[in-house]
Amino acid sequence: MSDETTTQFPAQQQPDQPGLTDPMAPEPDHGENSWVGRGRLEGRKALITGGDSGIGRAVAIxxxxxxxxxxxxxxxxxxEDAQDTQRYIEEAGRKALLLPADLTDEQACIDVVAKTREELGGIDILIPNAAYQRQREGVKDLPVSEIEKTFRTNLVSTMVLAREALPHLSEGSSIIVTASIQASAPSPGLIDYAMTKAALVAFTQALAEDLGPxxxxxxxxxxxxxWTPLIPATGFPADKVKDFGGDTPLGRAGQPSELAGAYVYLASEEATYTSGAVLPVTGGKGF
Incomplete structure (x- = not known):
């Protein structure tokens, strides 16, 4: 990934979430042509939510x-995005399991954990990464239905997935949560999303203490x-999408491929004494 990457994107929006990869200009870099494995997770079984595109696809690859x-x-x-990710997983010689589900439903969370165990033969790594966000005009116009959708997608599903996976995790297993810079530097237009991400930091720290023994x-x-499909599908003004990431010290948005190393490290034998940590990958923004 070059530091010379442009700080601007063509103005663009997608009408609804989930956002899709194909309409994006430029398409995100998920490490398709750059990630070289070194066997650090050999034989492990991972469940990644939101694994079809964006950060989830980069981590899956x-x-x-x-x-x-x-x-x-x-x-x-x-x-379609999921099938593309499946192809990259299988080209690496590994098994890919596709699980379409709406994780705002508790039973769906229960089912995807059970199917992963059955089809892959276990779970060693859980990455609750799926997220929902919409640009808000202010709390005065924020409907409860949207608050509930954001909380159920980002926070409740994470807790249910962890609850269901826990009986099947063993010593050396990892849960890696996707938090956000919004947890510590919340934007008013993403108030409900930011609240869930702050809660996920607390969840991570409390669960690390609970499961450490x-x-x-x-x-x-x-x-x-x-730069993921979530961005053009959030409802941001066109100028915000165009200049997305330009306010970071590095002067640009990051690519999903630039997140993958953090998730690999935290799941690997290189991080056996790392727990309860929040690893910022923010382009220099303080967390």
Whole structure:
């Protein structure tokens, strides 16, 4: 990934979430042509929600090339993106499991954990990464239905997935939560999203303390502005999309491929004494 990457994108929007990869200009870099595995996750079994595109796809590609079998969860509308991710996993010689599901439903969370165990033969790494965000005009016009959708997608599903996976995790397993720079530097237009991300930091730290005696590590990655389908589908003004990431010290948005290394590290043997940590990948923005 070059530091000379442009700080601007063509003005663009997608009408609804989930956002899709194909309409984006330029398409994000998920490490398709750059990630080289070194066997750091050989034989592991990973469940990644939101694994069809964006950060989830980049992590799925990296994990497969590091030797892991990967199950990805995604909304049915994202089937084309999911199949593309499946192809990259299988090209790495690993098993890919596609699990279309709406994780705002508790039973769906229960089912994807069960299917992952059945089809992959276990779970070693849980990455609750799926997220929902919309630009808000202010709290005065924020409907409860949208608050509930944001909380159920980002926060409640994470807790349910962890609850369901826990009986099947063993010493050396990892839970890696996707937090956000919004947890510490919240934007008024993303108030409900920011609240869920702050709660996920607390969840990560509390769960790390809870599961530490079992040898299960719990950490979080806190991305800054990353160029994923979530961005043009958030409802941001066109100028905000055009200049997305330009306010960071590095002067640009990050690519999903630039997050993958954090998730590989936290799941690997290189991080056996790292738990309860929040690893910022923010282009220099303080967390």
């Amino acid at each position: 990296a994990y497969a090339r590091e030797g892991a079998d990967v199950a990805i969860v995604y909304l049915p509308e994202e089937e 079992q040898g299960i590590r719990v950490n979080a990655v806190a991305p800054g502005p990353i």
